[in-house]
Amino acid sequence: MSGLAVEASGLTRAFGEKRAVDALDLAVPAGTIFGFLGPNGCGKTTTMRLLTGLLRPSAGAARVLGHALPAEAEALKREIGYMTQTFSLYRDLTVAENLRFTADIHGMNAARRRRRIDDVLARFDLEDLTRQMAGSMSGGQRQRLALAAAVLHEPGLLFLDEPTSAVDPETRRDFWETLFDLSAAGVTIIVSTHFMDEAERCQQIAILDQGRKRADGAPDALMAGLPAQVVQVEGGDLRAAKRAMQGRPSVISVAQIGTRLRVLVDRSENDPVALVREAVTAGAEAHVVRPNLEDVFVVATRHAPGEDAAA
Amino acid sequence: MTALRRILAVLRKEIWQLRRDRLTFGMVVMIPLIQLLLFGFAINTNLRHIPAVLVDHSQSGLSRALVQMVEATQVVTFTERTVDVDEAERLIAGAKVRAAFIIPEDLYQRAVTSPATGFATPPSTDDVTARPVAQWIVDGSDTVVAGAIRSLRAMPLAELFRKPANRSVPTFEVAFYYNPEQRTVVNIVPGLVGIILTMTMIMFTSAAIVRETERGNTEMLITTPIRPIELMVGKIIPYMVIGFIQVGIILGLGKLVFNVPMQGTLADLFVVTLLFILASLSLGLVISTVAKSQLQAMQMTVFFLLPSILLSGFMFPYEGMPVAAQRIADVLPATHFMVAIRGVVLRDAGLAELSGHLWFLAGFAILGLIVAALRFRKRLD
Numbered sequence: 284m285s286g287l288a289v290e291a292s293g294l295t296r297a298f299g300e301k302r303a304v305d306a307l308d309l310a311v312p313a314g315t316i317f318g319f320l321g322p323n324g325c326g327k328t329t330t331m332r333l334l335t336g337l338l339r340p341s342a343g344a345a346r347v348l349g350h351a352l353p354a355e356a357e358a359l360k361r362e363i364g365y366m367t368q369t370f371s372l373y374r375d376l377t378v379a380e381n382l383r384f385t386a387d388i389h390g391m392n393a394a395r396r397r398r399r400i401d402d403v404l405a406r407f408d409l410e411d412l413t414r415q416m417a418g419s420m421s422g423g424q425r426q427r428l429a430l431a432a433a434v435l436h437e438p439g440l441l442f443l444d445e446p447t448s449a450v451d452p453e454t455r456r457d458f459w460e461t462l463f464d465l466s467a468a469g470v471t472i473i474v475s476t477h478f479m480d481e482a483e484r485c486q487q488i489a490i491l492d493q494g495r496k497r498a499d500g501a502p503d504a505l506m507a508g509l510p511a512q513v514v515q516v517e518g519g520d521l522r523a524a525k526r527a528m529q530g531r532p533s534v535i536s537v538a539q540i541g542t543r544l545r546v547l548v549d550r551s552e553n554d555p556v557a558l559v560r561e562a563v564t565a566g567a568e569a570h571v572v573r574p575n576l577e578d579v580f581v582v583a584t585r586h587a588p589g590e591d592a593a594a
Numbered sequence: 595m596t597a598l599r600r601i602l603a604v605l606r607k608e609i610w611q612l613r614r615d616r617l618t619f620g621m622v623v624m625i626p627l628i629q630l631l632l633f634g635f636a637i638n639t640n641l642r643h644i645p646a647v648l649v650d651h652s653q654s655g656l657s658r659a660l661v662q663m664v665e666a667t668q669v670v671t672f673t674e675r676t677v678d679v680d681e682a683e684r685l686i687a688g689a690k691v692r693a694a695f696i697i698p699e700d701l702y703q704r705a706v707t708s709p710a711t712g713f714a715t716p717p718s719t720d721d722v723t724a725r726p727v728a729q730w731i732v733d734g735s736d737t738v739v740a741g742a743i744r745s746l747r748a749m750p751l752a753e754l755f756r757k758p759a760n761r762s763v764p765t766f767e768v769a770f771y772y773n774p775e776q777r778t779v780v781n782i783v784p785g786l787v788g789i790i791l792t793m794t795m796i797m798f799t800s801a802a803i804v805r806e807t808e809r810g811n812t813e814m815l816i817t818t819p820i821r822p823i824e825l826m827v828g829k830i831i832p833y834m835v836i837g838f839i840q841v842g843i844i845l846g847l848g849k850l851v852f853n854v855p856m857q858g859t860l861a862d863l864f865v866v867t868l869l870f871i872l873a874s875l876s877l878g879l880v881i882s883t884v885a886k887s888q889l890q891a892m893q894m895t896v897f898f899l900l901p902s903i904l905l906s907g908f909m910f911p912y913e914g915m916p917v918a919a920q921r922i923a924d925v926l927p928a929t930h931f932m933v934a935i936r937g938v939v940l941r942d943a944g945l946a947e948l949s950g951h952l953w954f955l956a957g958f959a960i961l962g963l964i965v966a967a968l969r970f971r972k973r974l975d
C-alpha cells in the first residue's frame with residue numbers, strides 16, 4: 284500500500300443520463316481528515332457510496348485500503364465505518380440496543396463488545412442516554428450515537444456523510460474535537476459537508492460541483508493560490524454598487540454579506556480596488572482582503588450557471 | 595461462530611422491535627383466536643333451516659301433515675305463508691326466502707298414486723297416473739342451497755298415511771370415518787391453521803426487508819460484514835416461534851370449544867407445521883426482496899393469500915377442482931399443508947404417508963430462502 288487510504292481515477296457514476304459523479308480522481312493519504320465540499324446534489328453521497336462499495340461505478344476504478352472496488356467490497360466492509368447522511372440506526376431500539384446490535388453484527392466477542400461499548404458511551408457522552416429510544420433523541424444526540432456506532436469496531440477508515448448538518452455550532456465544535464482525537468489515533472476520516480468552517484478544519488479538501496471535482500488541496504493552499512483578488516466594500520448604496528459591478532468581464536462574483544459587499548476580481552486585473560471604486564457610490568470604502576474558503580468555492584464553481592455560493 | 599453471533603444479533607433485534615410493536619404482538623394472538631371462533635361457528639356446509647315460503651292450495655289435514663314432515667327434516671323452515679304463487683316468487687327474488695313449496699289442490703289424488711307413499715304398486719316409468727305430489731321452486735343461484743333442497747326430492751312419504759316407514763335395506767352401507775357426526779368444524783379447524791399461518795407468516799416477513807429499506811436502515815446494514823443468509827435466517831426465527839404459538843391457539847381452542855380431536859402425535863404435528871411455517875416465511879422473504887414498499891408487500895401477500903384460501907382445499911375439495919386449478923393449487927404450500935395437517939390431526943397419518951407433501955414444503959422453504967438471500971444484494975444498485 285502506497286500510504287494512500289483512497290485512490291480513485293476517473294470514477295464515474297451515472298443514473299440514467301445524469302452523471303452524479305463524473306470522472307473523479309482522488310488520492311487521500313492515510314491518516315488525514317479529507318473533506319468533500321459542495322452544494323446539494325453535487326455528488327457527495329454518491330461518492331461515499333462508491334467508495335464504500337454500496338454502488339458500482341459506471342466507469343473508472345477505485346482502491347480503498349488496498350481493496351479494489353467493486354470486486355473486494357465485502358472485505359472492505361470489515362475495515363470501514365460509515366455514518367450515513369440520514370440516520371440509519373434503528374429508531375425503535377434504545378441507544379444500548381443499537382450499539383449491542385452493531386457490535387454483534389461486527390462479530391465482536393463479549394469482552395471486546397463490553398469494552399468498546401463502554402468506551403464509546405463515555406467518549407460520546409451517551410452514558411445517561413443508554414435506555415433512551417434512538418427515535419426520541421435530539422438531532423445532536425442522534426448524530427453522536429451514529430458516530431459511536433460507526434467507530435465501534437475501531438475501523439481504520441471512517442466515512443462521515445454530512446455528520447453535523449443538524450447540530451448547533453457548539454455541538455459541531457465538540458464533534459470535531461472527537462474527530463481530531465480519532466485522527467490523532469491514526470484513523471483516516473473522509474467527511475462531506477457544505478459548511479465552509481467545517482471544510483476549513485480538514486487537512487485536505489476536494490470541491491465538488493455537479494459531480495465534478497473543481498479544486499482540491501489543503502484549505503490554506505487553496506486560499507493562497509486563489510486565482511482572484513477579493514475586494515471588500517463597506518458603506519454607500521450596496522445594492523446599486525452590486526448591480527453596477529455584475530456582468531463586468533473581470534468581476535467573478537459580487538455577494539452581499541451583512542453590511543459588506545465581497546467582490547471577487549480576476550487576478551489578471553492589475554488594480555482591482557480601482558475597478559471596484561469606479562462602480563461604488565459616494566461614501567463607500569473599498570480595500571483588498573484575504574480570501575477565505577468560500578471565495579475559493581465560488582471561483583472553483585463559477586462555470587456552473589445558476590448556482591450560488593453554498594452555505 | 596461469528597455467523598451464529600450475527601444471526602443471533604438479528605434475531606434479538608427483531609424480538610426487541612416486535613416487543614415494542616404492541617399492535618402486531620396483539621394480532622399474533624387475536625388473529626387466530628377471532629378467526630377460529632368466526633369460522634368455527636360460521637362455516638357450515640350442512641345447510642339447515644333454509645327459509646322458505648309455503649303456498650298451500652290444498653288446505654287439508656293431509657297438506658298440514660305433509661308440511662310437518664318436510665319441516666321435520668330440518669332442511670327448510672317455513673317463514674312465510676301465502677296462497678299466491680306470484681307473491682312467492684317475489685319473496686324469492688327479494689331474498690326473503692330461498693325456496694317456495696307449492697302444494698296443489700289435488701294433493702290427495704296425487705299422494706295416493708305416488709310411489710313415495712307406498713300405496714301404489716311399484717309404478718312403471720310411463721305410469722301417467724303417478725305425478726309428483728307437490729312442487730319446490732328454488733333460488734338455484736347458490737348451488738349449496740339448491741343441493742340441500744334437491745335432497746328432499748325423493749323424500750319417502752309413507753308416514754303421511756301413518757304407515758310404518760319403509761325399512762328396506764340400503765343399497766350401500768356408508769361408514770363415515772374420522773368425522774362420524776359429519777360436523778363441518780372438524781375439517782375447518784385444521785384447515786384454518788393453514789390459512790392463518792399463510793396470512794400471518796407471509797405478512798410478517800414480506801414486510802421484513804422492505805421495512806428496513808423504508809426506514810433507511812438498509813444502508814447501514816449493508817455496510818457491515820453481515821451475510822444475506824444470516825440476515826434472512828435471523829429474521830425468520832422469531833416468526834417461527836410466533837407461528838407455533840398460533841398453531842397452539844387454534845388447535846387448543848379447536849379441541850376445547852369445538853371438540854376437534856387430535857389423533858396424531860405432537861411430534862408429527864411439529865414436523866408438519868414447522869415445514870409449512872418455514873415455507874411461508876421464506877415466501878414472505880422473497881416478496882420482501884421484490885417489493886419496493888410495505889404496501890406493495892401487502893398486495894403481494896394478498897395475491898398469495900386468496901388462492902391459498904380458495905384453491906388449497908380449505909374451502910372446496912381439491913378433487914372437485916378443474917385440472918388447471920389443481921395445477922395452480924399444487925404450487926401453493928397451503929395445498930400440501932392442508933392434506934398434511936388434516937392427515938395428522940384427523941386421521942393420525944404418519945409422516946411416511948405424507949412424505950410427498952412434506953418434501954414439497956421442505957423444498958419450497960429452502961428454495962425460497964436461497965432466492966431471498968440471492969436477491970438481497972449488499973448494494974444499493
Ligand SMILES: Nc1ncnc2c1ncn2[C@@H]1O[C@H](COP(=O)(O)OP(=O)(O)OP(=O)(O)O)[C@@H](O)[C@H]1O
Nearest residue numbers: 298302303321322323324325326327328329330368
Ligand atoms: N439512486 C439515484 N437515482 C437517480 N439519481 C440519483 C440517485 N442518487 C443520487 N442521484 C442524483 O445524483 C446527484 C447527486 O446526488 P447526491 O446524493 O450524491 O448529492 P449530495 O452531494 O449528497 O447532495 P446533498 O448535499 O443534498 O446530500 C443528484 O442530482 C441526485 O438527484
Ligand SMILES: [Mg+2]
Nearest residue numbers: 327328329368
Ligand atoms: Mg448527500
